[in-house]
Amino acid sequence: MDIKVVRKIDVVAPLTALTFDDGPHPVFTPRALEILAKHGVNATFFFPGSRVERLGELVKQVQDAGHEIGAHGYSHKNLVSLGYGGAYEELSKAQEALKLATGRTSPYLRPPYGAYNQMVLKAAGECGFQYSVMWNVDPRDYASAPGAILQSVLKDVAPGNIILFHEVTPSTTAALDLVIKSITDRGLRLGTITELFDSLGKPELAGEPTPFRELRLRTPLMRGPDVETVQMALNGRGYDPGKLDGMYGQQTSMAVKHFQLDFDLEPTGSVTREVCGRLGVAIRKA
Ligand SMILES: [Zn+2]
Known part of the structure; x- marks a missing residue:
């Protein structure tokens, strides 16, 4: 054994x-x-x-x-x-x-x-x-x-x-x-x-890389492992995205705005490729 x-x-x-x-x-x-x-x-x-x-x-x-x-x-x-x-x-x-x-x-x-x-x-x-x-x-x-x-x-x-x-x-x-x-x-x-x-046990975190999608606040809420990745990165850098639940809600969007302001980016609350780059994360389409 x-x-x-x-x-x-x-x-x-x-x-x-x-x-x-x-x-x-x-x-x-x-x-x-x-x-x-x-x-x-x-x-x-x-x-x-x-x-x-x-x-x-x-x-x-x-x-x-x-x-x-x-x-x-x-x-x-x-x-x-x-x-x-x-x-x-x-x-x-x-x-x-x-x-x-x-x-x-x-x-x-x-x-x-x-x-x-x-x-x-x-x-x-x-x-x-x-x-x-x-x-x-x-x-x-x-x-x-x-x-x-x-x-x-x-x-x-x-x-x-x-x-x-x-x-x-x-x-x-x-x-x-x-x-x-x-x-x-x-x-x-x-x-x-x-x-x-x-x-590794989370199947949504595995699999082949797929194209990037921009994250933003909309109804119904965007959700997925890419959202969770961004939430964890925000959290790790001292911004409060709310619950790390993989749902792109009001609080996550707010945290992104604060992050954008701190980095002299337009505070849109949307996670663009540029925001990902500044956050140091690579996300993929859910
Ligand atoms: Zn030792």
Whole structure:
């Protein structure tokens, strides 16, 4: 029973996954939680089981704040080097530690050092994991200054990508606020691995690209995934489009007008290609 390895998730929605390894940390985890809460962003945390055992209350705090928790081995050993029996033991202990601290095991494993092979995947499957979650955006935050972390993330960030952070380094927490702000300024939303998978489950978000349609207020209301994409982008940039329900109502049109005024565009309340460009979103006809 092998598990799937994912490096990115082919979402259509403007969603990017934010992940943290190696915690929890008594100082840096609470700080990260504060910053994430300020932006209303949820992330996926991969904890080594031994730290989960030692810092169970902090783990619970992460969970209660709405974040997602996966396993990062038990003692942060390279699983490939342990043989099947050793890898199985590490991974089953990791699941037990999570179960004790959070009440549930996790479908998500991030192997320490990103090291895996068929044997590791098989052992992980036997221990109840379904995905080995890798990454494709690595700012090497443990070895970089905050400014370099920001630059590196912005260079690579795109829908469906998985960003790798570590919550045990001061420069990561120092960069985090600005990283989140800059990413949302681009019209992207940050979320958990499950949020990305869930957006795939929405059939209206999948399918072949179709031509652009201009969005505007009319009766009956225009509706569809393109409307939702615009609403999420507005929301991410601090404009209030009302409910993120995929319906182009009064409040969404108002939010677009405010956005247009701020960017010296005519405040028509219609989402033209130009508005999409400024919002940093690509939309398609419903
Ligand atoms: Zn690690």
